[in-house]
Amino acid sequence: MAHDLGFWTLQALNALQLSMLLFLLSIGLTVIFGLMHFVNLAHGSLYALGAYFAASLAAVGGYWMGFFLAPVAVAGVGVLLYSGLIKRMRKSGPMAQVLVTFGLIFAMLDLTRIFWGDLALAIEVPALLDGRLAFLGVEYPTYRLFIIALGLAIFTALAFVLGRTQIGAMIRAGVDNDAMAACLGINVERLFFIVFCFGCALAGLAGAVAAPLLSVTSDMGLQILIPTLIVIVIGGLGSLKGAVAGSLIYGFVQTFGAVLAPQLASVLIYALLAAVLVIKPVGLFPAKG
Amino acid sequence: MKRATLAALGLATSFVMPAAAEDIKVGLLLPFSGVYAALGNEIEAGFNLALEQFGDETDATFEIVREDTEVKPPVALGKAKKMILQDDVDVIAGIVSSGVLGAVRDMVHGAGVPLIVANAGNDEATGADCSPFITRMSFSNSQINRPMGTWMHEQGIGKVYTLAPDYAAGRQMIDAFTASFTAAGGEVVGQEFTPFQKTQDFGPYLAQAKASGADAVYVFYAGGEAISFVKQYDSFGLKAELPLYGSGFLTSPLYVNAEGPAAEGVITALHYVPTIDSPANAAFADAFTAANGRVPSEFAVQGYDAARALIEATKTGASDRASLANALRSVKFEGPRGTLSIDPATNNVIQPIYVYETVAGDDGLTQKVLAQLPAEADPVNGCEMAPVSN
16 A cells, blocks of 8 residues: 555654553653552553543533543542552552552442443543644644643653752652662652652543543553553653653554554564563663662 | 342342233343443343333233343353253343353253343354354344445445454454445455454554545444544544444444534444334333433343343243243334344344434434335354244
């Protein structure tokens, strides 16, 4: 099949859009892991929760209310999770943590079903972002461009906060050596708490942003969990750079795989994952330390 | 204690009619949790409505035992065994997923318990794997799509691009369409099967459909995937230049409102839409809407007609497993979908197919029927079955 330049631009934008959505999710998960050495498998459920909150809030006050308040609401759930479960689980080893958060996935899945019902919900794209923009010679949906821009903005902000501010320095110190950071007078436990809630808020934001693009169903958290885990394993657990690289690799492999080798579309990314684990088990851009 | 609670629950949920001559125990085997819970509830609502409306026509009374398949084949098989061996049911109705149907098929066939299928559309179930004890009142995957190929070509569409999820139902639906569309003289210029339940972003496939030079796109998607697909199709602005056609589950009344304006103008084919203009459908749709607060979907009518078929079978005097199985194979009645009968060669329902367009109505989206395509029996597809005995 002969394709013109516009076709490839379109696919590149598709890949970028998918990458940015995954980036919003994986960055929260990876920072929580990097800082707390805590594997939160329920991260996908928080994403689904964000989408449900956004759908409910959008029904009351329009899209933007959902967009801004859903992350706050999900951060609230994060506070409950942290004080109720995570804090207790901090010292209990990775296997127990994985089991508890894995159980949380199913508990939250059924809770969303009980509260919001079995039928899929949907949110309309706001009027401002509806329609298409001519961009690099192709017509591309404005909402998807918005997702790309949002992902880039969050990335820039995070890179700035982590690399150039005092709180960023504290977080990096905590990631490198939490005992030493505590000796230097950093309240590591409080730092963990803040980072955890912020990670939850980002998952909620990802859910709110994905909701108009996809449908809001109770199993959406499960569906996104595997891609998110692949992203952070490829990129390297706990690193911001790794999350970006992993997201981009996943987005492009998935999109161009579907175009160039459709029969292999669902296998390619797993093959890549296996290759990375064999050649560089710590991921492409591992966190230092 | 646990057993007592279960017994109490069973009592509370069973549907007991006043005692009369024949008491028939019905096992309702549906998903009430998991991804298809909404379909299970919809089918049960239709089933109970038919018992209410037509229960008086027969001397038999019905006692319902209800079990949740959780959409898991091993769980469903266990529940089917429990119904057959412990509850001693006379007939089983339900089954949403084809995987579940495949799991319980040998069990009901071996035990000689009649099964009325109220959804699962796998062609094999009334093809190579058919059984005189399994009667399908819903549809077969190819039945819905086959007439659409011919119809679309008659509308002057010459080149089509197809998309569907990569699993048995997706392939059967698209294959049936492709066969009749190409037989009518059309050309399928591109065909893609997307990873089932793993595809969130249809963007890459939509760009390919656009570049394929097709006149139209024909797809099968259902549930959450259908909502994502229709919305993304519209967001790329494809609807205007490349009209979207498909199997009618794409814009099912059950979730079309979640698709919103993106679904307007999509033309699909299905065995039932709530706007069919007939007295039988009006009676059904009004009663269903009054009881449930929403218009009935194809799943509701499948439950409704499954109960209807059971009632019709008991009217012939059938009351045990063997006689019910036999009587179910020759039921024929006028329902909301039109005239329904069972094909004795395969035990699949014979029914008209409706081509409809999703349009904006006074109260959200509604369905405008464009054509009623005549009822046709499926080819036997390797089904070898003894004729109905009298």
